[in-house]
Amino acid sequence: NKAPVLAIDGPSGSGKGTIARAVAAELGWHLLDSGALYRLTALHACRQDVPLDDEHALADLAAGLPVAFLQDEQGEPHIQLAEEDVTWQIRTEQVGDAASRVAAIPVVREALLQRQRDFRQSPGLVADGRDMGTVVFPDAQVKIFMTASAEERARRRYNQLKEQGVGVTLASLSEEIAERDRRDAERSAAPLRPSRDALELDTTGVPVDEVIGRVLAQVRARL
Numbered sequence: 001n002k003a004p005v006l007a008i009d010g011p012s013g014s015g016k017g018t019i020a021r022a023v024a025a026e027l028g029w030h031l032l033d034s035g036a037l038y039r040l041t042a043l044h045a046c047r048q049d050v051p052l053d054d055e056h057a058l059a060d061l062a063a064g065l066p067v068a069f070l071q072d073e074q075g076e077p078h079i080q081l082a083e084e085d086v087t088w089q090i091r092t093e094q095v096g097d098a099a100s101r102v103a104a105i106p107v108v109r110e111a112l113l114q115r116q117r118d119f120r121q122s123p124g125l126v127a128d129g130r131d132m133g134t135v136v137f138p139d140a141q142v143k144i145f146m147t148a149s150a151e152e153r154a155r156r157r158y159n160q161l162k163e164q165g166v167g168v169t170l171a172s173l174s175e176e177i178a179e180r181d182r183r184d185a186e187r188s189a190a191p192l193r194p195s196r197d198a199l200e201l202d203t204t205g206v207p208v209d210e211v212i213g214r215v216l217a218q219v220r221a222r223l
């Protein structure tokens with residue numbers, strides 16, 4: 001009697017965030033952007049002057065994150081940290097980098113586990129991250145591991161950040177992304193890897209609408 005879950009995992013820039021949002025809207029399901037929780041923990045730590053190697057202080061911050069997930073009148077998601085809108089602040093590569101350091105700490109992951117599972121509510125949940133299918137929702141009804149070539153992932157992130165007015169160069173971004181992916185894949189706590197029962201979906205050169213269609217077809221076939 002548990003609500004259905006669509007777990008979408010993959011490296012940064014694989015398109016999971018965009019696809020997860022669109023599929024959740026189409027199905028009328030809840031959405032969990034689990035990366036945002038790690039980004040928020042990292043940002044909160046910076047604001048509170050908690051060093052990124054103080055594991056227990058970071059876990060305490062993660063457990064008590066004063067966060068609110070809201071929607072504006074246009075239906076766009078907004079994230080508040082201690083009543084401040086940080087929707088854009090958490091998207092910088094600097095926060096992404098800090099997030100992946102914080103995310104390598106097992107007690108931090110433990111502190112965020114139940115909060116993530118609480119998003120599983122009727123009529124269903126689309127959850128995107130690195131360990132949705134392996135750790136957080138191992139019994140998810142549908143699991144997708146989304147990939148794309150390194151060049152394409154860097155280009156997508158670049159365009160996204162440019163749209164948001166964040167100044168970066170493609171070359172430095174490629175390097176940062178490679179470094180972050182390496183850290184996410186090599187860490188011992190919940191490393192980035194496909195669940196054995198996940199469907200791998202390479203989105204290199206595939207239009208967004210087509211990816212959305214393929215994912216929706218998977219969900220509909222298994223419910």
Ligand code: C5P
Pocket residue numbers: 012034035036038039096099100101103104128129130131132180184
């Ligand atoms: O997906 P996003 O780029 O927002 O995630 C930021 C960082 O948070 C990732 O690089 C990863 O280290 C961490 N993360 C994680 N597990 C998740 C989601 C994100 O470790 N489920």
